[in-house]
Amino acid sequence: xxxxxxxxxxxxxxxxxxxxxxxxxxxxxxVRGTAGExxxxxxxxxxxxxxxxxxxxGFASGGEAHVLLSHLHWDHIQGxxxxxxxxxxxxxxxxxxxxxxxxxxxxxxxxxxxxAYCPVPNFFDDSIGALLTxxxxxxESISIGxxxxxxxxxxxxDTDMCLGYRIENDGGTLAYLPDIDYTATEHQDAALxxxxxxxxxxxxxxxxADEDLSDGHSxxxxxxxxxxxxxxxxxxxxxxxxxxSDDEIDAxxxxxxxxxxxxxxxAQGDEIRLSS
Amino acid sequence: MKILFWGVRGSFPVAxxxxxxxxxxxxxxxVEVAGRTILIDAGTGIRGAGQAxxxxxxxxxxLLLSHAHWDHIQGxxxxxxxxxxxxxxxxxxxxxxxxxxxxxxxxxxxxxxxxxxxKDVRAHxxxxxxxxxxxxxxxxxxxxxxxxxxPGVAAGYRVDSGDHVLAYICDTDLDGAVLHxxxxxxxxxxxxxxxxxxxNARDLGxxxxxxxxxxxxxxxEYEPLWGHSCPDxxxxxxxxxxxxxxxxxxxxxxxxxSDMDGIVExxxxxxxxxxxxxxxxxxxxEISL
Ligand SMILES: [Zn+2]
Ligand SMILES: [Zn+2]
Numbered sequence: 001x002x003x004x005x006x007x008x009x010x011x012x013x014x015x016x017x018x019x020x021x022x023x024x025x026x027x028x029x030x031v032r033g034t035a036g037e038x039x040x041x042x043x044x045x046x047x048x049x050x051x052x053x054x055x056x057x058g059f060a061s062g063g064e065a066h067v068l069l070s071h072l073h074w075d076h077i078q079g080x081x082x083x084x085x086x087x088x089x090x091x092x093x094x095x096x097x098x099x100x101x102x103x104x105x106x107x108x109x110x111x112x113x114x115x116a117y118c119p120v121p122n123f124f125d126d127s128i129g130a131l132l133t134x135x136x137x138x139x140e141s142i143s144i145g146x147x148x149x150x151x152x153x154x155x156x157x158d159t160d161m162c163l164g165y166r167i168e169n170d171g172g173t174l175a176y177l178p179d180i181d182y183t184a185t186e187h188q189d190a191a192l193x194x195x196x197x198x199x200x201x202x203x204x205x206x207x208x209a210d211e212d213l214s215d216g217h218s219x220x221x222x223x224x225x226x227x228x229x230x231x232x233x234x235x236x237x238x239x240x241x242x243x244x245s246d247d248e249i250d251a252x253x254x255x256x257x258x259x260x261x262x263x264x265x266x267a268q269g270d271e272i273r274l275s276s
Numbered sequence: 277m278k279i280l281f282w283g284v285r286g287s288f289p290v291a292x293x294x295x296x297x298x299x300x301x302x303x304x305x306x307v308e309v310a311g312r313t314i315l316i317d318a319g320t321g322i323r324g325a326g327q328a329x330x331x332x333x334x335x336x337x338x339l340l341l342s343h344a345h346w347d348h349i350q351g352x353x354x355x356x357x358x359x360x361x362x363x364x365x366x367x368x369x370x371x372x373x374x375x376x377x378x379x380x381x382x383x384x385x386x387x388x389x390x391x392x393x394x395k396d397v398r399a400h401x402x403x404x405x406x407x408x409x410x411x412x413x414x415x416x417x418x419x420x421x422x423x424x425x426x427p428g429v430a431a432g433y434r435v436d437s438g439d440h441v442l443a444y445i446c447d448t449d450l451d452g453a454v455l456h457x458x459x460x461x462x463x464x465x466x467x468x469x470x471x472x473x474x475x476n477a478r479d480l481g482x483x484x485x486x487x488x489x490x491x492x493x494x495x496x497e498y499e500p501l502w503g504h505s506c507p508d509x510x511x512x513x514x515x516x517x518x519x520x521x522x523x524x525x526x527x528x529x530x531x532x533x534s535d536m537d538g539i540v541e542x543x544x545x546x547x548x549x550x551x552x553x554x555x556x557x558x559x560x561x562e563i564s565l
Contacts, residue, residue: 012320015300045288
């Protein structure tokens, strides 16, 4: 399994010379199974640039991609209208997620395409571009080719629904917990379950431990603690605060140099291979 | 009058190596005029603008909104002034046929899309809806709002102060054959409306020192259904209305810094022959008139 980071920044994109190393695009992580399965975790602005890459890899004529959404905050869906493979007839783009607000995923995503806000055609209209199907995740596990996906609800402030994912393929395991808070101890249960023994944990580190943690996000200290408790192979800090500079992130990572678990910070463009 | 570019990119913010020179934030301009602060559009650039205003202790901000497409409002929830009690934020826009401006902004900041509700705003927030052609005052500056040819409901603005004029004409398809504007009525005469919206752009740009232009396209890329223009149309407009400075703006996301340099080179001879100064807007550039 191959993991590539296309967007690592939380809340709002921040293109800046002070963020160019770790990146300013909002969350999007590409996961490729060993049989070529295309799985995409979250659809922040990074999705546009992943889409441009996919256009050169079969999606100019016909490809299938599986987009797994953690939740529907803007920073996790704002790339959808700018995902070029959606314009191409013959592609099949599947979007998975859960809303928990009584309104389905499809209807919720349609609001994003409302004419008052959205400058592009409505891709949910079947006559336009690719086949776009929306899958409400009702079960905890699905299989995409040879990739096994398990999901659980995680606690993210007052958000109705936020999902974490555990992805296994060919003996490698990735845990993805992009937006999560631990304002109550029991919030750890789902996180530890999804992360248990994973090779790589991509975890919310929006804050530092001395910041206000009441807005639904974790600190780098939470990320490392959960990683160690779950016995993961490596912790990757993710969903960086929009104002966090490269230098500040470097200093945070350096502070964990002597920890049992290796800690790094997610940098836009990085690629990691996971296998048994 | 002082003008500062905080965001110059169109469609969506671009945090990619190819765009660091001109900048990747979506549209936002800061205009200082006779002791008052005006912001134009609320793309991601507005975060930096708002922070600078907060550092200077500015307590009154007027935001002129061109239209409500994501790239022009997505920075608004992160405007630091919204969290400041005692600060006044007034948002101006054209009236939409079926929605209030308040509803449009509240819609962006509602679950499941956002946890920053408009209800939590601590500043005094006011929405002001204008009609096509309205003139109003912000301090000693005279502001004119006119409808443009872009999908939905889009406006351009002209800011007159003393002898200086800034015209912001973005987003629009200036000379296209397709009428994009919404809500003109069942019996709207397409040709007449296209003429009127073109005339609106002329009125906004008349004798402007600074014409900030939607030059998303080059002629070889032009898509008639998107509602954007090329530099050619704006140079033509500037010559017609005696505008002295043309600033290419709302750069396409894929446009690299070297592409932008090339575009300025390509159009400079045409601009020079008309006596027009041509620039490509770059994040961080400040102009004093
Ligand atoms: Zn987020
Ligand atoms: Zn725009």
